[in-house]
Amino acid sequence: MIESLDANRLSPAKRAELIHRTAMADVQQRLWQAALGHGDDFSSQYDSPRPAAGGMDFASMVALVSANRPGSDVRPQPRAAVMTQPVAAVAQTGSLNLGANADRAGTLEAAAQRTGVPETALAAIVDAEAAKDSSGRWNTYSRNPRSSAAGLGQFLSGTWQDMARQPGTWLNKTAAARGWLDASGNIRSAARSDLLRLRYDPDASIQTIADYASRNLDLLERKGVTVGSDATSVARTAYIAHHLGPGDAIRFLTTGLSDERAATLLAAQIGSSKARQAIAAAGDASVAHRAWLRGYVANSVQPQRYA
Numbered sequence: 001m002i003e004s005l006d007a008n009r010l011s012p013a014k015r016a017e018l019i020h021r022t023a024m025a026d027v028q029q030r031l032w033q034a035a036l037g038h039g040d041d042f043s044s045q046y047d048s049p050r051p052a053a054g055g056m057d058f059a060s061m062v063a064l065v066s067a068n069r070p071g072s073d074v075r076p077q078p079r080a081a082v083m084t085q086p087v088a089a090v091a092q093t094g095s096l097n098l099g100a101n102a103d104r105a106g107t108l109e110a111a112a113q114r115t116g117v118p119e120t121a122l123a124a125i126v127d128a129e130a131a132k133d134s135s136g137r138w139n140t141y142s143r144n145p146r147s148s149a150a151g152l153g154q155f156l157s158g159t160w161q162d163m164a165r166q167p168g169t170w171l172n173k174t175a176a177a178r179g180w181l182d183a184s185g186n187i188r189s190a191a192r193s194d195l196l197r198l199r200y201d202p203d204a205s206i207q208t209i210a211d212y213a214s215r216n217l218d219l220l221e222r223k224g225v226t227v228g229s230d231a232t233s234v235a236r237t238a239y240i241a242h243h244l245g246p247g248d249a250i251r252f253l254t255t256g257l258s259d260e261r262a263a264t265l266l267a268a269q270i271g272s273s274k275a276r277q278a279i280a281a282a283g284d285a286s287v288a289h290r291a292w293l294r295g296y297v298a299n300s301v302q303p304q305r306y307a
Contacts, residue, residue: 096306098123100137107203111210114170117217120303121235122210128239128300129154140202146268151199153209159245160199161187163208166215170207174198209242216241216249225253235303240293252290262289 096105096119104126105119112119130152131142143150148157155163164175165185175181180191187195198204217238228234241249244265251257257265263285267275270292275285282288 096120096123098306100135101126104138104202104206107206111170111207114207115210115214117210117213117238118231118234118303120231120306121238122206122213123306124235124301124303125209125213125239125242126152126206127305128296129242138202140205141200146271150196152202152205153199153212153242155199155205155208155212157196159212160196160208161192163212164195166211169211169215171198171204171211174204212242213238216246219246220250220253223250223254225250231303236297236301239297239301243293252293257286257289259285262286265289266292 096102096108098105098108101123104123108119108122108126111117111122126138129142130138130140132138138152140152141150142152142154144154149155150157160171163169164171164180164187166172167185172181172185175187175191175195176185178191178194180188180195182188213234217234220237220241228237237253240252243249244252248257248261248265251261263275263279266278266285266289269275270278275288278288278292279285282291
């Protein structure tokens with residue numbers, strides 16, 4: 001980012017490139033936000049969130065989105081196109097800036113090359129999902145106490161097993177090589193614990209995040225959800241699908257979730273008490289959940305941080 005560099009020490013060409021890339025990252029973020037149905041006011045709210053006594057200010061969030069019902073959300077272009085777009089230069093191999101997580105660069109780049117999902121997008125998904133220590137380092141042993149989600153990708157037990165059964169995925173090939181699958185491609189009962197434990201392996205988690213993102217994005221496209229072509233759009237839409245699962249993501253990005261489903265998901269993420277407060281402020285659970293998830297995505301899924 002420009003603010004963290006001494007631009008005067010750069011050559012004029014490098015200075016121009018830095019300014020251009022920073023400006024493009026900002027434009028991409030604003031375009032994504034506009035496509036979801038909110039503009040600069042929404043962006044500024046989440047760039048500088050104001051905590052309430054009990055945590056995040058849900059009333060403020062709800063007020064910003066209650067007038068914007070579902071139906072116009074977007075998602076990215078196919079992965080091959082993303083890697084060739086000029087505005088996606090931030091996703092080129094070797095450009096990662098991971099700070100305390102620099103040792104994960106090789107795996108992120110390899111996963112990006114294999115699947116076509118930009119490595120900056122993958123890094124943003126990991127950062128939004130995994131717990132972190134005071135230095136910002138991702139905790140490979142992250143665990144959600146409210147569900148079975150575990151590892152850098154916070155994969156549920158069922159989703160992880162589904163990915164192991166999917167032909168062509170990194171996890172499927174690894175499970176087959178270790179003898180964890182039977183002749184029909186199903187997981188052997190005796191191997192289930194070993195397979196689930198692999199979620200705590202950072203390489204396995206990152207590779208599976210990439211496969212899951214690629215497959216989800218392809219599915220959303222086949223369902224007719226409109227896409228963008230920049231790394232920010234890819235990261236944010238892939239994250240919504242990762243967070244909700246492809247079925248709920250399609251509904252979230254088109255017709256919207258039912259109140260019952262939205263209430264369940266919101267309580268799982270922020271706790272029952274806060275969920276009830278948010279729903280009361282919004283008037284219904286669907287709006288409250290949409291406000292929370294949009295705010296979280298806008299604030300937390302920012303691939304330009306890793307360029």
